[in-house]
């Protein structure tokens with residue numbers, strides 16, 4: 001379902017290109033869960049962005065749900081982001097002008113897969129049922145994070161990518177939200193790739209990979 005092969009990416013630096021990913025390969029099967037760990041700056045978010053079709057690698061191939069992402073233009077990548085992959089961003093990226101209910105439904109609507117009963121179920125299981133009419137700025141960081149997770153799952157992506165998805169929660173709520181996310185991902189049959197610094201989260205995933213200065217260690 002996901003095949004990343006020999007992917008490299010550099011960013012421009014003052015003295016020429018700075019390599020951030022160097023020949024990274026990984027695969028992920030349907031229903032599998034994977035933790036991606038590594039020190040700050042090792043390239044985890046960059047790799048997540050490439051798999052999510054938000055950016056293109058300089059070299060290598062990424063195949064997602066049978067389609068070669070790296071052969072696509074911006075429009076093709078936008079279609080993949082709408083139809084196949086869901087990203088839970090570190091900064092949530094909630095839409096400030098929409099209330100919680102509309103934020104949760106947003107991506108599912110864009111993908112033409114809106115299902116009111118599923119959105120309601122997600123909201124209540126994420127503990128958001130009492131907050132549906134509120135706006136993102138009226139929520140705590142932890143609540144915003146739960147909205148971001150519910151919004152991604154509402155669209156039923158085949159692959160869920162999450163960058164430190166419980167980074168704003170205390171240890172106990174983080175564990176609860178993680179368990180719930182694993183449960184919901186398993187129910188939808190999606191694969192999950194989580195970038196994390198947390199040992200506890202990494203241990204809860206089926207597999208883990210460690211990035212060290214842009215390479216899989």
Ligand SMILES: Nc1ncnc2c1ncn2[C@@H]1O[C@H](COP(=O)(O)OP(=O)(O)OP(=O)(O)O)[C@@H](O)[C@H]1O
Nearest residue numbers: 011012020038039040041042043044045046047195
């Ligand atoms: N758009 C960009 N332009 C230039 N350099 C960038 C850009 N994005 C990331 N970098 C650099 O690439 C390196 C890897 O960044 P990345 O965000 O992928 O690391 P990370 O492992 O996710 O780190 P963290 O755990 O701190 O989030 C860093 O040195 C960073 O400064």
